[in-house]
Amino acid sequence: MAGLELSFIWAGIIAFSVLVYVILDGFDLGVGILFPFAKDERERDVMMNSVAPIWDGNETWLVLGGGGLFAVFPLAYAVVMPALYPPIIAMLLALIFRGVAFEYRWRTVRWKRLWDWAFFGGSLVAALMQGVALGALVQGIEVENRAYAGGRWDWLTPFSALTGMAVVVGFALLGATWCNMKLEGRVQEHMRRLALPLAVATLGFLVLVSIFTPLHDAVYAERWFRWPTAVWSFAVPVLVGLTAFRLWRGLVRAEDRAPFLCALGLFLLAFIGIGISFYPMIVPPALTIREAAAPDESLLFTLVGTLVLIPIILIYTGYTYWVFRGKIDADEGYH
Amino acid sequence: MLTAELLARIQFAFTVSFHIIFPAFSIGLASYLAMLNALWLRTRDETYLTLFNHWKKIFAVAFGMGVVSGIVMSYQFGTNWAVFSDRAGPVVGPLMAYEVLTAFFLEAGFLGIMLFGRRRVGDGLHMFATAMVALGTLISATWILSVNSWMHTPAGFSIGENGQFLPEDWWAIIFNPSFPYRLVHMVLAAYLTTALVVAGVAGWHLLRDRTNPATRRMFSMATGMILVVAPIQILAGDMHGLNTLEHQPAKVMAMEGHFESHPDGAPLILFGLPDQEAQTVRWAVEIPYLSSLILKHSFTAPLDGLDTIPREDQPPVAIVFWSFRVMVTLGMLMAGLGLWSLWARYKGRLYDWPALHRAAVAMGPAGFVAVLAGWITTEVGRQPFTVYGHLRTSESLSPLEAPAVATSLVAFIVVYFFVFGAGTFYLLRMMSLPPGTERMGLRDGPIRTAGITPGLAEDPRERSD
Numbered sequence: 001m002a003g004l005e006l007s008f009i010w011a012g013i014i015a016f017s018v019l020v021y022v023i024l025d026g027f028d029l030g031v032g033i034l035f036p037f038a039k040d041e042r043e044r045d046v047m048m049n050s051v052a053p054i055w056d057g058n059e060t061w062l063v064l065g066g067g068g069l070f071a072v073f074p075l076a077y078a079v080v081m082p083a084l085y086p087p088i089i090a091m092l093l094a095l096i097f098r099g100v101a102f103e104y105r106w107r108t109v110r111w112k113r114l115w116d117w118a119f120f121g122g123s124l125v126a127a128l129m130q131g132v133a134l135g136a137l138v139q140g141i142e143v144e145n146r147a148y149a150g151g152r153w154d155w156l157t158p159f160s161a162l163t164g165m166a167v168v169v170g171f172a173l174l175g176a177t178w179c180n181m182k183l184e185g186r187v188q189e190h191m192r193r194l195a196l197p198l199a200v201a202t203l204g205f206l207v208l209v210s211i212f213t214p215l216h217d218a219v220y221a222e223r224w225f226r227w228p229t230a231v232w233s234f235a236v237p238v239l240v241g242l243t244a245f246r247l248w249r250g251l252v253r254a255e256d257r258a259p260f261l262c263a264l265g266l267f268l269l270a271f272i273g274i275g276i277s278f279y280p281m282i283v284p285p286a287l288t289i290r291e292a293a294a295p296d297e298s299l300l301f302t303l304v305g306t307l308v309l310i311p312i313i314l315i316y317t318g319y320t321y322w323v324f325r326g327k328i329d330a331d332e333g334y335h
Numbered sequence: 336m337l338t339a340e341l342l343a344r345i346q347f348a349f350t351v352s353f354h355i356i357f358p359a360f361s362i363g364l365a366s367y368l369a370m371l372n373a374l375w376l377r378t379r380d381e382t383y384l385t386l387f388n389h390w391k392k393i394f395a396v397a398f399g400m401g402v403v404s405g406i407v408m409s410y411q412f413g414t415n416w417a418v419f420s421d422r423a424g425p426v427v428g429p430l431m432a433y434e435v436l437t438a439f440f441l442e443a444g445f446l447g448i449m450l451f452g453r454r455r456v457g458d459g460l461h462m463f464a465t466a467m468v469a470l471g472t473l474i475s476a477t478w479i480l481s482v483n484s485w486m487h488t489p490a491g492f493s494i495g496e497n498g499q500f501l502p503e504d505w506w507a508i509i510f511n512p513s514f515p516y517r518l519v520h521m522v523l524a525a526y527l528t529t530a531l532v533v534a535g536v537a538g539w540h541l542l543r544d545r546t547n548p549a550t551r552r553m554f555s556m557a558t559g560m561i562l563v564v565a566p567i568q569i570l571a572g573d574m575h576g577l578n579t580l581e582h583q584p585a586k587v588m589a590m591e592g593h594f595e596s597h598p599d600g601a602p603l604i605l606f607g608l609p610d611q612e613a614q615t616v617r618w619a620v621e622i623p624y625l626s627s628l629i630l631k632h633s634f635t636a637p638l639d640g641l642d643t644i645p646r647e648d649q650p651p652v653a654i655v656f657w658s659f660r661v662m663v664t665l666g667m668l669m670a671g672l673g674l675w676s677l678w679a680r681y682k683g684r685l686y687d688w689p690a691l692h693r694a695a696v697a698m699g700p701a702g703f704v705a706v707l708a709g710w711i712t713t714e715v716g717r718q719p720f721t722v723y724g725h726l727r728t729s730e731s732l733s734p735l736e737a738p739a740v741a742t743s744l745v746a747f748i749v750v751y752f753f754v755f756g757a758g759t760f761y762l763l764r765m766m767s768l769p770p771g772t773e774r775m776g777l778r779d780g781p782i783r784t785a786g787i788t789p790g791l792a793e794d795p796r797e798r799s800d
Contacts (some may be wrong), residue, residue: 053451056443057447064435074424082413082734095406097754099399108761113730147421147495170437294429295425298426301505316441321449323456
């Protein structure tokens with residue numbers, strides 16, 4: 001009885017961690033994706049500086065996602081990771097290039113361009129693979145006898161390629177609106193101009209993915225078109241529309257903060273949509289949240305600390321953002 | 336024949352070996368930085384601030400490499416060792432989740448402030464952030480060593496019907512029999528590794544310029560640390576060995592090269608060529624009775640050999656035998672270096688004894704080699720099990736085909752050598768600059784703080800030149 005509640009609480013916490021990860025690391029991956037669009041080295045310097053003090057904390061949410069899954073849904077972890085083997089490995093390698101670029105880029109003159117490309121390529125591939133993994137998960141994973149039972153290439157389909165590209169474009173939008181918020185002068189203008197086409201593209205992908213998801217699986221279709229859950233099918237698009245309108249207005253009026261918050265809002269709504277589709281599965285179509293959960297002793301032991309620690313983490317993470325608040329001065333970082 | 340299992344084992348060994356190098360260095364360095372900063376605040380002696388600013392830049396690069404190689408580890412259990420993840424997840428997963436929640440966030444959250452927050456938050460909060468980063472590295476070590484120790488000496492669990500390890504007693508799981516020994520041994524190893532690097536860098540600069548006060552200060556601090564820690568580490572290692580004898584006798588038999596039982600006193604085999612096929616050590620150079628004396632504190636105490644262990648449960652003896660000897664030899668050399676520095680201090684020649692400085696340079700990387708040798712000893716010595724006595728390595732694997740693992744292994748090797756090769760080059764270049772030059776390892780180009788830290792290149796208040 002308690003087991004039921006515990007595993008669902010945990011599903012909520014894991015979902016929350018993934019959401020926080022997408023919201024936080026999304027914009028700093030986006031900054032990397034936009035690197036080639038910067039006009040010159042100074043623009044790239046200041047873009048990187050805007051996320052340098054916080055990217056590491058942002059990426060830690062990804063480790064929490066992996067570690068949390070291992071702790072409370074070990075079966076899901078054991079099934080999903082081999083199923084998504086190539087995209088996960090590619091994502092990890094990409095994150096290596098991107099992570100070290102933050103440090104290496106400042107340590108060399110001759111190779112600075114190389115690490116610029118490593119930062120861009122790493123951010124791009126990491127975002128793409130996260131999207132591909134998401135698509136592969138949505139389309140379902142074959143499980144037999146507590147193990148992955150599908151083929152080596154099951155993860156790669158037109159649908160997962162679509163979700164991959166959607167995440168890349170969406171993160172780029174987050175990155176552009178972040179730069180618009182944190183930077184000043186020419187580079188800010190420049191990123192704001194990029195944000196509009198990116199916003200249009202993001203909405204386009206959102207529509208495409210929303211159309212193809214119910215076609216994939218009768219369960220999703222039923223969820224979206226059957227009363228009472230169909231309320232969401234109406235509410236989510238309306239909210240997306242309103243958010244997109246506010247985003248557009250913010251960009252046109254050259255506001256600093258609103259476009260970024262609206263871009264985050266779009267991600268939140270997309271995330272809710274995925275959540276509605278999945279519930280009560282954790283690995284569709286085979287594993288429910290309950291089946292994949294660790295025994296109650298593990299769930300409870302981990303929950304006690306998590307409920308105390310996550311608020312504390314959010315507080316000092318917020319403090320770090322507060323310390324490095326405001327506009328990044330283009331001359332900051334130079335003597 | 337390269338099976339998926341063998342490839343996955345090679346991949347794990349490769350990625351974890353690369354990874355451990357960075358934490359081994361950054362655990363010690365984070366504590367050293369906290370100490371330098373505290374000394375600066377207390378004494379207002381510019382030398383400490385110079386050293387803090389010098390090493391914090393090196394720390395930023397080493398820490399970054401530790402982070403990115405660590406993310407790989409957190410996903411590799413699932414990708415390559417799915418059965419282990421499914422079965423052991425309920426026990427070790429929560430400990431790893433706690434590592435993320437109590438350590439990784441703490442380190443990542445306060446790193447930016449530590450590296451370049453002094454001007455923005457003031458001395459007090461900056462000191463707090465620096466201490467939090469150091470604390471984070473130690474908390475991280477605690478959790479992950481608890482996980483690893485449990486795999487060696489599992490306790491506090493039962494086995495469920497679907498083969499899962501079910502937690503029964505968290506206290507017994509976390510404080511499993513080998514955990515205290517392993518934790519002490521590894522944290523001391525990290526401190527020793529860092530002290531050797533600092534002493535090596537200081538020795539290098541002393542050979543070029545004996546007058547730089549910052550160089551002299553760090554040589555004195557580092558050699559003092561080696562003098563104190565190296566003997567304690569030898570003692571801790573010995574106690575850890577006795578604990579291993581109690582819980583994993585086969586591992587100690589492999590370390591000692593004891594294929595046969597010795598009912599009345601076992602010799603210590605100094606060197607030889609273990610031959611697993613023939614179950615004997617060829618060309619063995621032995622000291623009679625010494626092994627019994629070390630392990631049992633009696634000359635004639637009986638010691639069982641690997642002839643009491645079924646062949647299929649024996650670890651690969653040659654690897655364990657040799658890696659153990661590499662580690663012990665280096666440990667003795669470290670203690671020797673500490674004593675030499677004490678003698679130099681007594682003679683008043685700590686800063687003008689080139690032979691000592693050259694020895695310090697030569698021993699600079701010794702900590703890393705010893706750490707790797709130690710991990711090889713304990714991990715290979717656990718074979719053929721992932722969870723000792725309960726889950727075989729061959730049964731822990733994901734349902735993967737060899738080509739997929741081979742592809743990712745090649746990718747890891749290429750990427751790691753390129754990325755961490757470049758990183759090592761940058762680290763060495765930063766270390767080759769004398770402390771106090773306030774440069775980023777760049778002789779030209781913009782002067783800047785660490786890449787993780789925006790802000791002015793130099794805080795006017797932080798300048799020490």
